[in-house]
Amino acid sequence: MFDVLLSHIEDKVDLTEKDKSELQQFFTCKKLRKKQYLLQEGDVCKNLSFVSKGLLKSYMLDEKGSEHISMFAFEGWWISDFNSFINQEKAVLNIDAIEETELLTITREEYENLMVKIPIMDRYFRILYQNSLVTKDYRLMVFNSFTAEEKYTQFAEKNPDIIQRVPHNLIASYLGLTPETVSRIRKKISFK
Structure with missing residues (x-):
């Protein structure tokens, strides 16, 4: 440990x-x-x-x-x-x-x-x-200026482990989205 x-x-x-x-x-x-x-x-x-x-x-x-x-x-x-x-x-x-x-x-x-x-x-x-402050500043920028799909895609690319380990309703809460929106985005991405 x-x-x-x-x-x-x-x-x-x-x-x-x-x-x-x-x-x-x-x-x-x-x-x-x-x-x-x-x-x-x-x-x-x-x-x-x-x-x-x-x-x-x-x-x-x-x-x-x-x-x-x-x-x-x-x-x-x-x-x-x-x-x-x-x-x-x-x-x-x-x-x-x-x-x-x-x-x-x-x-x-x-x-x-x-x-x-x-x-x-x-x-x-x-x-x-310092790293935490940079991350929080970036997260605030993403939250305020990215579309729902951009938020999810960016999060998934930066955190592939979390996408596999965390239920999508919790990811939705983190991204400020509804679970339905995350489900729709996931379906759309999987069809690409």
Whole structure:
């Protein structure tokens, strides 16, 4: 489980052997069953979580109880309600498992200790946050300017694994489309 995290970190920064041996002490292993919550709206997000196996979704519920998915997180991704985690405020997001999932979690206190004890991790997280901001900016542009078919096609090309692993109604929610629209687009694409 820890090897997935080490590999992910080493893709971004160079760790010494000492860093590698110290790193594990900051994390706790956690397993989730399918549909089990990692975080519920209104709770304070106590952990930043790295997905070593499985798949989760992060979402808000509207007044009608409809899900509005903001993120899918699969192997090699981090997930949390980051505002809640950093500021220790009530979460606005729900996070639950789409598949059985294995996580490595780190508390806010241990996250801060990690930055002090292994300074290269500050650079690692800065790279992640920069990439996340670029991704969110791109997603906003796509959401506001692409047609439904362009949204789905672009998402499918960038995330072929998710297309196979996630029910199309969840993909529709993520793309801001109806399940019927996604079904129609999928049929149209399969006939091409």
